[in-house]
Amino acid sequence: MTNNTNNLSPSDLAFVPFVSVDNMMRNVRSIGVETFMRELAEYIEDDFLRWESFDKKPRIPAHAPEGVVELMPTSDGKTFGFKYVNGHPGNVREGLQTVTGFGVLSDLATGYPVLFTEMTILTALRTAANSALAAKYLAPEGSTTMAVIGNGAQSDFQCLAFKEMLGITEIRAYDIDHSASIRLARNLANSGLNVTICKTPEDAIEGAEIITTVTADKRYATILTDNMVGSGVHINAIGGDCPGKTELHKDILLRSDIFVEFPEQTRIEGELQQLDADHPVTELWQVFAGKAEGRTGKDQITLFDSVGFAIEDFAALRYVRDMLPQTGHFEKLDLLADPDDPRDLYGMVLRSSANGDNQAA
Numbered sequence: 001m002t003n004n005t006n007n008l009s010p011s012d013l014a015f016v017p018f019v020s021v022d023n024m025m026r027n028v029r030s031i032g033v034e035t036f037m038r039e040l041a042e043y044i045e046d047d048f049l050r051w052e053s054f055d056k057k058p059r060i061p062a063h064a065p066e067g068v069v070e071l072m073p074t075s076d077g078k079t080f081g082f083k084y085v086n087g088h089p090g091n092v093r094e095g096l097q098t099v100t101g102f103g104v105l106s107d108l109a110t111g112y113p114v115l116f117t118e119m120t121i122l123t124a125l126r127t128a129a130n131s132a133l134a135a136k137y138l139a140p141e142g143s144t145t146m147a148v149i150g151n152g153a154q155s156d157f158q159c160l161a162f163k164e165m166l167g168i169t170e171i172r173a174y175d176i177d178h179s180a181s182i183r184l185a186r187n188l189a190n191s192g193l194n195v196t197i198c199k200t201p202e203d204a205i206e207g208a209e210i211i212t213t214v215t216a217d218k219r220y221a222t223i224l225t226d227n228m229v230g231s232g233v234h235i236n237a238i239g240g241d242c243p244g245k246t247e248l249h250k251d252i253l254l255r256s257d258i259f260v261e262f263p264e265q266t267r268i269e270g271e272l273q274q275l276d277a278d279h280p281v282t283e284l285w286q287v288f289a290g291k292a293e294g295r296t297g298k299d300q301i302t303l304f305d306s307v308g309f310a311i312e313d314f315a316a317l318r319y320v321r322d323m324l325p326q327t328g329h330f331e332k333l334d335l336l337a338d339p340d341d342p343r344d345l346y347g348m349v350l351r352s353s354a355n356g357d358n359q360a361a
Contacts (some may be wrong), residue, residue, distance in 0.1 A: 013112075013338040014334050014337065015335070015336075016113045017114070017116070017321070017332045018116045018117065018332070019115070019116075019320060019329070019330050021120065023123045023331065024122060026329040027323065028121070031327065031329045033157075034163065034238075037128055037157070037160065038161075040126055040316055041132060041165060042128040044315040044316075047076075047315040048284065048285040048289075048311065049288055051289075054075065055077075056074065056311070058298075059071060059265065059310065060072075064241070066090055067089060068087050068175055069086045070085050070087075070307075071083070072310040073310060074313075075108060076314070077106060078107075079107065079114075079314075081104065081106070081314040082310070083103040083123070083310070083313040084102050084103070086099065086100055086101070098153065099123060099153070099242065100120045101118070101119035102119050102120075103116075103117055103119040103122070103316075105314075105318070115320065117317065117320055119313070122320065123313070125157060126312055127154060128160070130308075130312050131161060131212070131236050131304070131306060132158075132166060133147075134236070134306070135162065135165075135210060135234055135258065136166060137284075137294035138287075138294050139209060139295070140209045140210075143166060143210050143234070144167065144169050144209070145169075145207055145208045145209055145294030146170070146208055146210040146211070147171075147173075147201075147204040147210070148171055148172070148174070148204070149205075149213045149223055149224070150174075150213060150239060151175035151184040152175070152215075155214055156184060156187050157356075158212055159192060160309035162212075163192065166210075168210070168313065169194060170194050170196070171184075171188070171193050172206070172207070173197050173198060173204065174201050178197075182197065205224075205233075210235075211224070211236065213235070213236070220291050221245075222248070223239070225249045225251075229255075229301065230299050232300065233299075233301055233302075234295070237306060238305050243273065245269075246271050246274060248303075250274045250275070252303070253275055253279075253348070254275075255270055255301055256302065256303035257282065257302050257303065257310060258271075258272070258280075258282070258303045259281065259287065259305070260272070260282070260304075260307075261283070261311075262309050263283065265309060266305050270305040270307045272314070273304045281305075282294075337348050
């Protein structure tokens with residue numbers, strides 16, 4: 001804001017591009033949800049390929065019996081990004097979202113934010129994009145059928161991302177809440193996917209080359225037992241994303257080649273909670289970079305123990321920042337104080353107050 005008492009309009013430096021929920025939906029519709037996730041996956045892969053340039057740490061949590069609130073920061077040395085996100089499975093009983101979030105991208109040279117955006121919708125999109133990206137390297141070649149166990153808010157995005165990026169055509173859906181599966185089938189009715197609603201998890205995984213588990217309860221659960229999982233499948237395990245929350249029987253993990261984003265975080269929050277601290281895993285970035293093998297044989301069980309990592313959100317923030325000039329769906333948020341003299345912040349407040357009093361008189 002300028003010090004000129006006759007002009008209280010914010011300066012250009014005061015404004016930060018802000019993407020509201022409404023504008024995020026406009027952006028997604030403008031680009032197309034499937035194209036959005038495919039392009040977002042390209043940004044994620046690009047950032048994973050420069051993995052060593054990033055500051056990496058497990059996310060910073062605050063746990064409660066009802067759920068968790070987390071901060072997910074990272075930097076590539078030039079740009080800083082973080083996401084605020086919560087996970088409260090019981091929220092749905094109160095008509096609230098299980099996961100909400102917002103994010104910020106900043107210029108490290110000045111510390112000034114360059115983007116402020118909602119990340120509830122964006123997290124759903126990047127989670128699905130990341131799952132499908134991993135599956136490109138880990139799933140059986142030519143996969144057409146995916147079982148989706150847990151048909152909540154994330155499931156639609158997963159189905160569409162796998163259709164766009166892997167050519168999945170058949171979805172076998174199961175949820176303990178039958179109405180959730182009906183909702184999923186209704187939402188995907190015109191997507192080109194054939195959705196079969198199944199009565200049991202066993203029915204859902206029959207004939208599926210890919211099994212996605214995306215349940216929400218914050219507890220040690222066994223969504224898949226060892227006898228349910230045959231050889232040659234890829235398991236996309238999303239639901240185990242905080243301490244005390246898992247979906248797979250331990251014996252499945254012992255039969256699988258496990259791939260993770262960041263081991264230090266996954267061992268705390270993922271299915272890996274169930275295994276010894278030195279159990280071997282492969283980092284996903286190494287597969288993308290050709291430094292480690294992904295799927296190596298038709299009988300191999302691959303498991304992506306996905307918990308979400310800050311670099312994925314950093315990539316999502318970069319993607320949104322880069323697409324805004326194309327779509328134009330954002331607001332200018334008056335977020336940063338910008339006095340004419342950067343040492344005279346209080347003087348700006350005084351002059352603004354005086355001008356306001358004069359106008360009121």
